[in-house]
Amino acid sequence: MATLLLQCLPVALISARALEPVTLQLKWQHAFQFAGYYAAQELGYYRQAGLDVSLREAVPGLDVTAEILSGKADFGVGSSNLLLDRKAGKPVVALAVIFQHSPLVLIAAGHSHRQNIHHLMGKRIMMGPQSDELRAYLKREGVLPAGIKQQTHSFHSYDLIEGNTDAQSAYLSNEPYYYDQLGFAYQVYTPRSAGIDFYGDTLFTSEREIQRHPERVKAFRAASLRGWEYAMAHPQEIIDLILAKYSQKTPREVLNYEAAAMVDLMRTDLLPIGYMHPGRWRHIAEVYAEIALLPENFSLDGFLYDANPSVNYAFLYGILAAVLAVVTVVGAAAVYIYRVNKKLKHSLSIVTQTEQRLKIFSTAIQQSPTxxxxxxxxxxxxxxxxxxxxxxxxxxxxxxxxxxxxxxxxxxxxxxxxxxxxxxxxxxxxxxxxxxxxxxxxxxxxxxxxxxxxxxxxxxxxxxxxxxxxxxxKQAHDRLAHLAHYDFLTNLPNRSLFFERVIQALALAKRNKGKLALMFIDLDKFKPINDAHGHAVGDLLLQEAARRMSACLRDSDTVGRIGGDEFVVLLPDVAGAEAALLVAEKIRIALNQVFVVDNKILSISTSIGIAIYPEHGHDDISLAKHADFAMYHAKTSGRDNVQVFQAS
Known part of the structure; x- marks a missing residue:
């Protein structure tokens, strides 16, 4: 954030001038998916281009194209289905491709080396409203609409976990994070495996905007791409910005995961941000034609924006053609002789050029970094x-x-x-x-x-x-994913991962009519040790405490660290309060044993509070509140004891 603020200073020094107000309509709620636009706004790139930009997040069901064509917004974030809008007579123009690969995939329950896309035959699949590339993928693989049970998408990941569907359309940059957090086994099917490689997020506008404000379009596009370059080079700054100014609905861990996934989708190591190739759009149009959504050889004329259009010399060429016609009649004989000589010289030139091209291609492959x-x-x-x-x-x-x-x-x-x-x-x-x-x-x-x-x-x-x-x-991605889910000091699940497991365990307990226990654990007398011997000794004690607690639990149980000396334990499928008390006592006794840390003999005690589902709450929030209350009661009762929540 400090770097952002420093880079914003020059904007304040720009002489006062009228800024043109424009609106960018996003395709979904605020997320790292739109990081480049936030960067362009906060770093002053838009203002330097003379633009006062409003970034508008979407609400479910919003038609972004309709917002642009109605004039409610000037620019929008769309996807490859802009081609279908174009075919429907909507004059949209693609300005720049942000995602070189679409993040849209199918995610199915289960993960087996024998599982493949054909296992979806006869299964229930939730498909979003703009999942045409997935439909084309299924068709190419022989999984036809008549062979599956299509469901309306609920946009709720838990429908797959709870067995309400067998597969869902999803974003590769988002949903896998939640499944990984819950330890849910899943299989990802991508259209790219069948040669269907659609573009993802695409910045677009209308023909009217380009005709009326060509310089504004050019300036907005350039400032946006400049913002994207900064955002992908400084993802943590942009995540700080999103959480501070735009939205706190998405946890930092999810934004980190999304940012890492977008590296593979944008491929900035190979192509400049915003790059789009007519051949790729032609490929997308052909795939749409396969499923009868576009006619064969659908024209792309006017659909792709040219940031540097050539000057139209048609009128001048007409005059020159008339003059040249006269000259041609006069010089016809001389031209004939000239052409005979030129053909011989041209043939020799082609041979030389071909040899040179082969040499260049050979050298390029030999020296290729891939x-x-x-x-x-x-x-x-x-x-x-x-x-x-x-x-x-x-x-x-x-x-x-x-x-x-x-x-x-x-x-x-x-x-x-x-x-x-x-x-x-x-x-x-x-x-x-x-x-x-x-x-x-x-x-x-x-x-x-x-x-x-x-x-x-x-x-x-x-x-x-x-x-x-x-x-x-891949290793960096794995490290980032691990750091997003686990406490760096003890390697225990952090607050986010722990409570995701609580939510999952609650869903299973509700389905099976079972019980679970949630414990809040506070280390008594830890602060004096930390103050007297320093953080290094305190950290070693916390690590040993984490090992002792883990040794007291079953493989199906979870212990997590949610604060300095605060720990939590989840006991799924527990018989009741008595069984939870036995485990809590085991933990209390283990932590009461002396700690030998850095040649120092140290002692602590433990206060533990317990809440049981369903007696003390039906969701993670109420259970956590009551376990915390029981722990507080243990502390006020002399510490070094265990208390089960009692409703007053």
């Missing part, structure tokens, strides 16, 4: 570049003549390879992630893109694979 493999139609390797050798440890001689399967680690699911080959045999590009093994036995993650090469007859002659080692990115 691993490249070229194999024949039988998948036998014919070529590997130097990066392949440095990445895997295998020389070209060791790789050529073998199939790439010798790199397999056995960890990647067979279904992934099945999806890959179905896609390649259709002659389509396949993109995905594989877990492979280097020559030295080390496991590593690869982002892989494989393209079939065809001859003039349409036959596949080669496969070209481009691979990027993403092991460090």
């Amino acid at each position: 691993s490249v493999i070229i194999s024949g139609p039988d998948n036998i390797i014919q070529y590997v570049n130097p990066k392949f050798s440095s990445e895997t440890g295998y020389t070209a001689a060791e790789a050529i003549g073998r199939t790439p399967s010798f790199l397999q680690s056995g960890i990647t699911e067979r279904a992934t390879y099945g999806d890959m080959w179905r896609c390649l045999k259709r002659g389509e590009l396949w993109s995905g992630e594989l877990v492979n093994r280097r020559k030295n036995g080390e496991i590593y993650w690869e982002e892989t893109h494989i393209a079939p090469v065809k001859n003039a007859a349409g036959e596949i002659t080669n496969f070209v694979a481009v691979k990027l080692d993403i092991s460090e990115r």
Whole structure:
């Protein structure tokens, strides 16, 4: 936040001038998904562009396109379905693509190496209103609408956990976090595995806005992209900003997870933010055509914004054409002779240019920072570049003549390879992630893109694979996910993860008509030890206390740390208060034993409060309140004791 404030100072020094008011309509509620726009606003990029921008969050059911076309907003955040709006006669124009890959996926219950997309046949699936790419994906995989039971999406993750549906459309950057928190087993199916690679969030406006305010559109787009560049380089600052100014509905841990997931979706390491290619939009239009939502060869004319349009010289060309027509008649004979000589010279030039291009392409592959493999139609390797050798440890001689399967680690699911080959045999590009093994036995993650090469007859002659080692990115993602869920000092679940488990345990207890216990634990006399011997000694004592408490519990139980010397324990499927008291006493006695820390003999005691579901509350909030009240009663009763909540 300090950096943000420092960068905002120049804006205050800009001479007073009238700022044009414009409104950006977001597609959902405030989240890191819109980080770049927050950055552009708070860093003054919009004001420097002469714009006074209002960022408006969406409400469920809002039609963003309708807001733009009605004039209620000037710019909006949409997705690939803008093509369908265009086909419906709505004059929308895509300005810049923010997500190079759509985050939309299907998430199904369960996780097995034998599970694949075809297991959804006959199952219940909740599909959102803009899930056309998922419908195309299911169709490509032979899972037709008649073969599934489509449900209206509740936008509630617990419907999948509680068995109210078998699969849901979801965002890869959000929902997996909650399932991971709850320890819920799930399977993710992405359209990219079938060669369907849609764009995600896309900044757009209307033809009217571009015609009336071309400079404003250009300025808004440039300032927004500048904000996105800053946001992705400084995610923690933007998360602080979101929580301080825009919304506190989403916990920091979720925003951290979303920011990390967006790195893979935006691919700023490969492409500039905002980049969009007509060929990708053409691919999206063709997929829509597959499911009859667009006609074949749907025109993209006018749909893609050109930030630097060329000048229209049509009128001047008309005059020049008339003049040249006269000149041509006069010089026809001279031109004929000239052309005969030029053809011979041009043919020689083409040969030279072709050789030069081949040399350039060969050098590019040889010097590529990514691993490249070229194999024949039988998948036998014919070529590997130097990066392949440095990445895997295998020389070209060791790789050529073998199939790439010798790199397999056995960890990647067979279904992934099945999806890959179905896609390649259709002659389509396949993109995905594989877990492979280097020559030295080390496991590593690869982002892989494989393209079939065809001859003039349409036959596949080669496969070209481009691979990027993403092991460090995966490890960083795992570390970030762990830090978001666990206390850094004791490695116990933090408040967020602990109470997610409480909510999950409550759902099971309600379903099974069972009981659970929630304990609040406070370490008596810890503060004097911490003050007298320092935080280093205090931290070591807390770590040992965490180990002792964990040793008193079953594998199904959970102990978490929610504050300095405050701990919580969850006992799911407990017989009642008497059983919970036995566990609490076991913990109290364990913590009463002396601690030997840094050659110092230290002693503490423990005050424990217990609340039981359903006797003392039916939700996590009431149970926590009553367990905390019981702990306070234990402290006021002389400490070093256990109390069960008693309603007054």
